[in-house]
Amino acid sequence: xxxxxxxxxxxxxxxxxxxxxxxxxxxxxxxxxxxxxxxxxxxxxxxxxxxxxxxxxxxxxxxxxxxxxxxxxxxxxxxxxxxxxxxxxxxxxxxxxxxxxxxxxxxxxxxxxxxxxxxxxxxxxxxxxxxxxxxxxxxxxxxxxxxxxxxxxxxxxxxxxxxxxxxxxxxxxxxxxxxxxxxxxxxxxxxxxxxxxxxxxxxxxxxxxxxxxxxxxxxxxxxxxxxxxxxxxxxxxxxxxxxxxxxxxxxxxxxxxxxxxxxx
Amino acid sequence: xxxxxxxxxxxxxxxxxxxxxxxxxxxxxxxxxxxxxxxxxxxxxxxxxxxxxxxxxxxxxxxxxxxxxxxxxxxxxxxxxxxxxxxxxxxxxxxxxxxxxxxxxxxxxxxxxxxxxxxxxxxxxxxxxxxxxxxxxxxxxxxxxxxxxxxxxxxxxxxxxxxxxxxxxxxxxxxxxxxxxxxxxxxxxxxxxxxxxxxxxxxxxxxxxxxxxxxxxxxxxxxxxxxxxxxxxxxxxxxxxxxxxxxxxxxxxxxxxxxxxxxxxxxxxxxxxxxxxxxxxxxxxxxxxxxxxxxxxxxxxxxxxxxxxxxxxxxxxxxxxxxxxxxxxxxxxxxxxxxx
Amino acid sequence: xxxxxxxxxxxxxxxxxxxxxxxxxxxxxxxxxxxxxxxxxxxxxxxxxxxxxxxxxxxxxxxxxxxxxxxxxxxxxxxxxxxxxxxxxxxxxxxxxxxxxxxxxxxxxxxxxxxxxxxxxxxxxxxxxxxxxxxxxxxxxxxxxxxxxxxxxxxxxxxxxxxxxxxxxxxxxxxxxxxxxxxxxxxxxxxxxxxxxxxxxxxxxxxxxxxxxxxxxxxxxxxxxxxxxxxxxxxxxxxxxxxxxxxxxxxxxxxxxxxxxxxxxxxxxxxxxxxxxxxxxxxxxxxxxxxxxxxxxxxxxxxxxxxxxxxxxxxxxxxxxxxxxxxxxxxxxxxxxxxxxxxxxxxxxxxxxxxxxxxxxxxxxxxxxxxxxxxxxx
Numbered sequence: 001x002x003x004x005x006x007x008x009x010x011x012x013x014x015x016x017x018x019x020x021x022x023x024x025x026x027x028x029x030x031x032x033x034x035x036x037x038x039x040x041x042x043x044x045x046x047x048x049x050x051x052x053x054x055x056x057x058x059x060x061x062x063x064x065x066x067x068x069x070x071x072x073x074x075x076x077x078x079x080x081x082x083x084x085x086x087x088x089x090x091x092x093x094x095x096x097x098x099x100x101x102x103x104x105x106x107x108x109x110x111x112x113x114x115x116x117x118x119x120x121x122x123x124x125x126x127x128x129x130x131x132x133x134x135x136x137x138x139x140x141x142x143x144x145x146x147x148x149x150x151x152x153x154x155x156x157x158x159x160x161x162x163x164x165x166x167x168x169x170x171x172x173x174x175x176x177x178x179x180x181x182x183x184x185x186x187x188x189x190x191x192x193x194x195x196x197x198x199x200x201x202x203x204x205x206x207x208x209x210x211x212x213x214x215x216x217x218x219x220x221x222x223x224x225x226x227x228x229x230x231x232x233x234x235x236x237x238x239x240x241x242x243x244x245x246x247x248x249x250x251x252x253x254x255x256x257x258x259x260x261x262x263x264x
Numbered sequence: 265x266x267x268x269x270x271x272x273x274x275x276x277x278x279x280x281x282x283x284x285x286x287x288x289x290x291x292x293x294x295x296x297x298x299x300x301x302x303x304x305x306x307x308x309x310x311x312x313x314x315x316x317x318x319x320x321x322x323x324x325x326x327x328x329x330x331x332x333x334x335x336x337x338x339x340x341x342x343x344x345x346x347x348x349x350x351x352x353x354x355x356x357x358x359x360x361x362x363x364x365x366x367x368x369x370x371x372x373x374x375x376x377x378x379x380x381x382x383x384x385x386x387x388x389x390x391x392x393x394x395x396x397x398x399x400x401x402x403x404x405x406x407x408x409x410x411x412x413x414x415x416x417x418x419x420x421x422x423x424x425x426x427x428x429x430x431x432x433x434x435x436x437x438x439x440x441x442x443x444x445x446x447x448x449x450x451x452x453x454x455x456x457x458x459x460x461x462x463x464x465x466x467x468x469x470x471x472x473x474x475x476x477x478x479x480x481x482x483x484x485x486x487x488x489x490x491x492x493x494x495x496x497x498x499x500x501x502x503x504x505x506x507x508x509x510x511x512x513x514x515x516x517x518x519x520x521x522x523x524x525x526x527x528x529x530x531x532x533x534x535x536x537x538x539x540x541x542x543x544x545x546x547x548x549x550x551x552x553x554x555x556x557x558x559x560x561x562x563x564x565x566x567x568x569x570x571x572x573x574x575x576x577x578x579x580x581x582x583x584x585x586x587x588x589x590x591x592x593x594x595x596x597x598x599x600x601x602x603x604x
Numbered sequence: 605x606x607x608x609x610x611x612x613x614x615x616x617x618x619x620x621x622x623x624x625x626x627x628x629x630x631x632x633x634x635x636x637x638x639x640x641x642x643x644x645x646x647x648x649x650x651x652x653x654x655x656x657x658x659x660x661x662x663x664x665x666x667x668x669x670x671x672x673x674x675x676x677x678x679x680x681x682x683x684x685x686x687x688x689x690x691x692x693x694x695x696x697x698x699x700x701x702x703x704x705x706x707x708x709x710x711x712x713x714x715x716x717x718x719x720x721x722x723x724x725x726x727x728x729x730x731x732x733x734x735x736x737x738x739x740x741x742x743x744x745x746x747x748x749x750x751x752x753x754x755x756x757x758x759x760x761x762x763x764x765x766x767x768x769x770x771x772x773x774x775x776x777x778x779x780x781x782x783x784x785x786x787x788x789x790x791x792x793x794x795x796x797x798x799x800x801x802x803x804x805x806x807x808x809x810x811x812x813x814x815x816x817x818x819x820x821x822x823x824x825x826x827x828x829x830x831x832x833x834x835x836x837x838x839x840x841x842x843x844x845x846x847x848x849x850x851x852x853x854x855x856x857x858x859x860x861x862x863x864x865x866x867x868x869x870x871x872x873x874x875x876x877x878x879x880x881x882x883x884x885x886x887x888x889x890x891x892x893x894x895x896x897x898x899x900x901x902x903x904x905x906x907x908x909x910x911x912x913x914x915x916x917x918x919x920x921x922x923x924x925x926x927x928x929x930x931x932x933x934x935x936x937x938x939x940x941x942x943x944x945x946x947x948x949x950x951x952x953x954x955x956x957x958x959x960x961x962x963x964x965x966x967x968x969x970x971x972x973x974x975x976x977x978x979x980x981x982x
Contacts, residue, residue: 046494049498050497051494051497051498069502070497070500070501070502073497073498073499073500074500076500078495078498078499080494080495080498087353087356087487087490087491087545088545089487089545089546090544090546093487093546097487097488097491097499098499100484100488100496100499100500100501101499101500101501103484105481105482105484105485105506106481106482107484108484108548109484149499153499153500155500
């Protein structure tokens with residue numbers, strides 16, 4: 001169980017970025033954090049993962065209260081937003097860096113580290129890329145490498161900062177599907193932020209929606225991601241459509257209602 | 265993967281062999297002619313006879329003049345190579361070098377000030393270190409205040425700090441008496457090992473070698489630090505301690521080198537790039553390669569500088585003559601990104 | 605209105621001849637009270653007489669002025685290095701007022717024009733063409749440039765062109781005597797004695813085969829590796845006292861010193877005799893004890909055989925142009941060839957000072973000349 005009580009954050013001397021956020025998430029579940037640009041999603045992700053500390057509020061992880069700083073980061077595998085790393089390491093080196101928290105300043109990766117790396121690269125399908133330079137990969141491949149890196153931390157909870165925002169449709173699908181499998185098949189707790197409510201609706205068990213005026217809603221995704229809430233949160237009218245396939249399984253998608261234009 | 269690991273070992277071995285051979289050749293070159301076979305003989309039989317001995321004078325030249333100089337060149341290059349690679353790694357920027365961010369001129373000012381006040385000695389390094397750290401801290405603060413992530417801001421802040429300390433160096437020169445101290449400060453600032461001695465070696469090696477070797481031994485931490493502060497924390501590692509250690513050790517190394525050899529630019533900038541071409545960007549391999557390449561580069565430059573003309577040519581001139589074109593080529597090839 | 609113009613016109617009419625008359629009178633006075641000399645730049649320099657205040661730049665010049673003028677009262681400005689030499693020589697005892705000479709217009713090797721104009725000298729002597737000298741002339745400080753003189757002397761099997769301490773001294777005596785309107789004969793006598801001493805020494809050395817002549821090194825500044833290379837004053841002293849200049853391969857333009865490549869040069873030359881200049885505080889003992897960082901003296905022949913000497917400081921530092929030149933020749937010839945020259949240097953010095961500097965040296969003063977104290981300001 002991961003729970004936050006009254007989590008707030010503001011930069012020194014600045015206005016609050018978010019305020020009094022409280023929720024709790026059971027292990028093995030998927031939490032989505034959605035909100036408009038600038039709603040504080042990334043800051044919240046950083047505070048949750050321990051990269052930054054909340055200005056105020058309580059975090060408890062698996063019954064342990066007030067886990068702060070580096071100690072909290074060690075409860076998570078963190079997948080940063082997709083940006084190019086300036087140093088062109090190979091894929092294998094990038095994944096190996098996921099083992100950093102287990103390596104002392106003077107030690108070298110041992111047999112166990114290499115075993116973990118082989119496993120997570122297999123899981124993410126990055127094994128064939130091992131010797132390639134991270135720079136030469138496509139966006140989708142990079143995303144998989146970063147996920148492998150987070151998995152290499154052996155943390156049971158994974159935090160993703162906008163995992164789909166820099167990807168095309170099919171790679172978005174691959175990523176979201178991997179997140180789902182990690183939770184459903186491997187039992188990972190998954191927290192991800194997104195500005196696309198479709199993904200949240202598609203895989204997340206619960207959803208934290210950040211709205212204008214420093215308010216938020218938390219609850220089961222089906223209840224939070226509704227047409228009315230979306231209108232409030234994003235400031236645009238949206239419809240939720242359901243597609244039923246030949247096997248009778250439903251998948252939902254959010255479609256914003258755009259103003260129709262016709263060229264005169 | 266297996267193949268590149270073998271390549272890496274081979275390259276390191278090759279660098280070692282070249283370094284060894286160049287050291288021997290360098291020892292036999294100089295104003296006092298000593299044939300290579302005599303050089304080897306003297307090194308194998310360092311204790312020799314009195315003035316009657318045929319090798320009496322060559323032995324003194326070799327053991328008391330050239331050997332300390334060789335050792336200072338090797339360890340200086342070793343230290344600058346490691347520090348340069350570490351700097352580019354932790355500041356995540358291939359254009360950064362101890363010179364660019366002002367550490368070198370800061371250390372140069374401190375050392376010059378100490379020479380002016382106390383003459384050469386322990387204080388030279390201590391002052392060099394103090395002002396080197398001050399320069400680095402100033403650059404870092406300016407960069408953080410304006411735009412933490414921006415490489416450009418960091419380099420520009422370095423330029424400002426550099427210019428300031430260059431002016432302070434000029435002030436020291438202005439204050440130095442023109443007969444005795446000014447020429448020696450000016451000559452030392454241009455970069456030279458011509459005053460190398462066992463005493464200088466004994467005072468600087470205990471700083472350069474442990475610092476560099478410590479940096480080498482934490483090289484997996486450099487890989488982590490190169491991801492940037494937030495990502496390092498994201499990986500569950502606190503970047504503050506290793507970062508502080510890295511900055512203090514590199515500055516110690518640089519100020520020790522500056523205190524004996526003056527301001528020798530370019531080595532910390534060029535050597536990591538050359539090494540990266542040889543062994544790739546992984547700091548686990550880059551740092552040892554950079555150390556050897558640095559030693560090789562420094563020794564080569566110093567040997568050329570003391571043999572090409574009757575007078576010692578300052579190292580600063582030669583490193584710039586070699587370094588500037590190499591760097592321009594790297595810059596064009598890499599278009600400002602990491603050269604591969 | 606017209607009346608006013610008329611008055612003005614008349615006044616002008618009366619005044620004009622007066623103006624002309626006074627002008628004529630002034631030029632007449634000038635002819636009596638000024639001196640025009642052509643200096644080594646080829647410039648005509650007009651100096652108003654009598655010269656009461658002298659500022660000078662060349663380090664050896666004050667003691668020459670003292671010899672020509674019989675006093676140093678007129679020297680109001682001199683290099684701080686001239687003053688510091690006087691502090692540890694008998695010159696300071698002979699003319700204590702000189703120790704108060706103003707040095708502020710010389711910062712290092714450059715001239716502070718405003719400071720020089722402020723101390724208001726009647727004439728300024730220099731041995732360097734300084735930046736801004738034409739401004740000096742315009743500011744009413746006539747400046748006389750007296751360059752260093754060269755001569756060609758025999759050396760080894762051939763000849764060598766050197767900066768000549770003797771010719772330079774002679775030339776500076778002439779300039780000084782001319783400007784101060786003094787009889788130069790006494791100082792000029794030194795130049796004759798000098799030539800005689802040269803001949804006396806050379807007549808002995810002629811018989812020494814080239815191969816047996818000692819290899820001599822004069823170090824101007826030891827730590828900075830500055831030596832008396834080819835063409836320097838030092839080359840003159842070595843040539844005139846029968847030595848082979850160990851540093852003859854060092855070529856350069858400086859009259860006193862040329863930088864060598866590295867300490868290896870000295871090891872390569874391995875000189876028989878080393879002279880240390882008194883322009884630095886390095887002592888023979890520093891070489892014997894091998895206490896200079898970065899230099900290994902212990903193997904050098906001169907050091908092993910105990911033949912390292914510091915050059916004396918008489919009325920002024922020996923080595924550059926000085927009125928003690930003949931003494932320097934005798935002292936160095938004896939050090940080079942102890943078996944050939946039996947000069948009793950203490951007596952030679954005592955006699956010479958009595959004869960040419962009109963000063964009776966005490967035994968202590970003679971010892972101080974031969975073993976000059978170190979000096980802070982070099």
